[in-house]
Amino acid sequence: MTPLLRTGAAGLATLGLLLDEESGDAEEQRRRIEARIAAENFGAVVGLAAGAVIVAKEKHDEHAAQKEQEEQSHGQTMGGI
Secondary structure, three states, rough: OHHHHHHHHHHHHHHHHHHHOOOOOHHHHHHHHHHHHHHHHHHHHHHHHHHHHHHHHHHHHHHHHHHHHHHHHHHHHHHHH
């Protein structure tokens, strides 16, 4: 799910909470909604950071494999001389 869709879904969920909980303390409802939004935002940040770490590791591994392949190729060329 894209961040835009996730945000839209969170907004709809929040609207649903407001409509479902017409009775009760408005301040308590606001706190719950803010807590839910904060938790969703935290989850998005953690997911983004994890994704960045995974991409960086994949690039590092790819670079290391390419370098190793170049060294092996260079060693074979130099060994044949």
